[in-house]
Amino acid sequence: MLVRCTSAIATTILVMIVAVSGVFAQDPSNTGGEQKPAANNNGAVPSGSAPSVAPAAVGIPTISRGMELYHQGKLEDAAAEFKRVIDAGVSTPAGYAGLARMRLREEKVDEAAEAAAKGVELGPNLASTHIALGQVYIRQGRIEEAMEQFRKLVTANTSDPLAYYGLARVFHLASYHKKESLLLNRAHELDPHDPEIEAAWLRSQGWEARIKVLQARLADSSLDAENRKSLEEKLKEYKKYEAQPPSPCTMNTKSGSTETTLIRIIDGAKQVQGYGLGVKVNGVPSTLLVDTGASGITISQRIAEKAGVQNIAEREFEGIGDKQSVGGYFGYAKTLQVGDFEFHDCAVDVLPKSMDENSDGLLGTNVFAHFLVDLDFPNLKLRISPLPVDPAVGAEKASLDSSTEMIAEPRDRYLSPDMKDFFMIYLSGHNLMIPTKLNDLSPFLFILDTGAQDTLVSLAAATRLGKVGTIDNAEFGGIAGKVKKVYRTKEVRLQFANFRQLMPSMYALDLGYLSDRVGLEISGFLGFEMLRMLDVKIDYRDGLLSLKFDPKRFYTDVNQQSYTH
Numbered sequence: 001m002l003v004r005c006t007s008a009i010a011t012t013i014l015v016m017i018v019a020v021s022g023v024f025a026q027d028p029s030n031t032g033g034e035q036k037p038a039a040n041n042n043g044a045v046p047s048g049s050a051p052s053v054a055p056a057a058v059g060i061p062t063i064s065r066g067m068e069l070y071h072q073g074k075l076e077d078a079a080a081e082f083k084r085v086i087d088a089g090v091s092t093p094a095g096y097a098g099l100a101r102m103r104l105r106e107e108k109v110d111e112a113a114e115a116a117a118k119g120v121e122l123g124p125n126l127a128s129t130h131i132a133l134g135q136v137y138i139r140q141g142r143i144e145e146a147m148e149q150f151r152k153l154v155t156a157n158t159s160d161p162l163a164y165y166g167l168a169r170v171f172h173l174a175s176y177h178k179k180e181s182l183l184l185n186r187a188h189e190l191d192p193h194d195p196e197i198e199a200a201w202l203r204s205q206g207w208e209a210r211i212k213v214l215q216a217r218l219a220d221s222s223l224d225a226e227n228r229k230s231l232e233e234k235l236k237e238y239k240k241y242e243a244q245p246p247s248p249c250t251m252n253t254k255s256g257s258t259e260t261t262l263i264r265i266i267d268g269a270k271q272v273q274g275y276g277l278g279v280k281v282n283g284v285p286s287t288l289l290v291d292t293g294a295s296g297i298t299i300s301q302r303i304a305e306k307a308g309v310q311n312i313a314e315r316e317f318e319g320i321g322d323k324q325s326v327g328g329y330f331g332y333a334k335t336l337q338v339g340d341f342e343f344h345d346c347a348v349d350v351l352p353k354s355m356d357e358n359s360d361g362l363l364g365t366n367v368f369a370h371f372l373v374d375l376d377f378p379n380l381k382l383r384i385s386p387l388p389v390d391p392a393v394g395a396e397k398a399s400l401d402s403s404t405e406m407i408a409e410p411r412d413r414y415l416s417p418d419m420k421d422f423f424m425i426y427l428s429g430h431n432l433m434i435p436t437k438l439n440d441l442s443p444f445l446f447i448l449d450t451g452a453q454d455t456l457v458s459l460a461a462a463t464r465l466g467k468v469g470t471i472d473n474a475e476f477g478g479i480a481g482k483v484k485k486v487y488r489t490k491e492v493r494l495q496f497a498n499f500r501q502l503m504p505s506m507y508a509l510d511l512g513y514l515s516d517r518v519g520l521e522i523s524g525f526l527g528f529e530m531l532r533m534l535d536v537k538i539d540y541r542d543g544l545l546s547l548k549f550d551p552k553r554f555y556t557d558v559n560q561q562s563y564t565h
Helices: 002-025 063-071 075-088 092-105 109-122 127-139 143-155 161-173 177-190 195-202 207-218 225-243 301-307 459-465 512-518 557-562
Strands: 249-251 258-261 263-266 272-281 284-291 297-300 313-318 325-338 341-351 361-364 371-376 381-386 426-428 431-438 441-448 456-458 468-470 476-478 481-483 487-496 499-509 522-526 534-539 544-549
Touching (some): 063 092, 092 109, 092 127, 127 143, 143 161, 161 177, 161 195, 161 426, 195 207, 263 284, 284 301, 301 341, 456 459, 459 499, 459 512, 459 522
Parallel strands (some): 284 361, 456 499
Antiparallel strands (some): 258 381, 263 272, 272 284, 371 534, 426 431, 431 441, 456 522, 476 481, 487 499, 534 544
């Protein structure tokens, strides 16, 4: 079963638990200097970052100057400096590593991959070249290969902070957030000025700490106008949250479980385009599309006005569509009622109009991240029940996870014996990402998305498979409007978890903007037409998923040859 290959990460993490703890117990002043020790008996890449370069005379290219420009947010200037290092033959492998990182920041993935590969070729024993390659692997969605690049360096106690940061990113995707936090602390300790490390480290800090860091960065007179404006806007946002911290959406119900009926949402052609959930917003009834590909609760302005949800702050929303974002706002609902559950003081997003005339908004299933979510589509039921108690944490207070601005104590994935039928997935924000094969090629990451009508493939992935053609007069719609350029590829054998399906054809869209935003190559969506035949159970807390298909219920010649169980 394909997705169970992620158990390799689980095995590695069990080994890393001891190794990481050991690393942090050692003397942080051990930087490794310029020494490049030989590989160990296991063939691990030796620790130590690229040899440091002392400040040089004006005009002489240096790695340190390139990194200084990068810290200032001057990516093109930094890339130019790394090119000068390469052309001068001074620390050439490290120059390629630096260039790869700059190209990744510019979303030029192919150029970054080329530079990283050249760096490893010329400097196979340098930590910086393997870190650059690991960063490229993450962006390409090759998570396990990325992990290997960082793991060897961390277990060897490298002094390069980017190795710890890179492994922290892998741990984040695999839902090991406590270990992610340890790695980020170590990376930030080694380099508190790196903007990527700092941004990741700040996510687990309180508002006061975030404000202090931003104020210190704004005191830097070398900041360019664009970066200064971005930091000033972020500082205003942090001060707003410090003055009025997001309130938890607390549950005012004694029962720990509820079951409610899913509502068929019919489009103009009398086709079922999704399943909705009856949700009362301040007592006002609404039907929200159940969307595993969305985050939080989004309601139309019509429902918001009827329910008295006030505009707290303007907000931009991103999604499929040529506009890529659309304006709206967020506010708080005094009460939200879902089945037998009632929640108080919940954040909701509001769009000027409904995304779909057949529903009143979206309900991202990640709002139930503190529960086990059972989307029993064949029986039109949504069941919400308690997750297994993690012995390391104890019983947790149930709430609705309606705000992305809440700062929670980091915890690691718990693999309960009760979840033996579940398999591990990757999580990035609200995105449930399943490793998938296309025509026996891998790796590809597909997002589980009940809000997408069809199963879609990215244009980049479709191009890897073969010939791709355009479709005239075809449009797809999303939050950000219509997608006018639609493509199609033929005969795709799609395999994920314990399912295999032959798709006579698949629609293809350019998902580059989404991959850039997530920081991973997103190769498509597993959509509603496929998922409606499955009983889908989601454990957001631990990054676990269960998919069950009843072949007797959906038996046809097509399904017989499309699914294995």
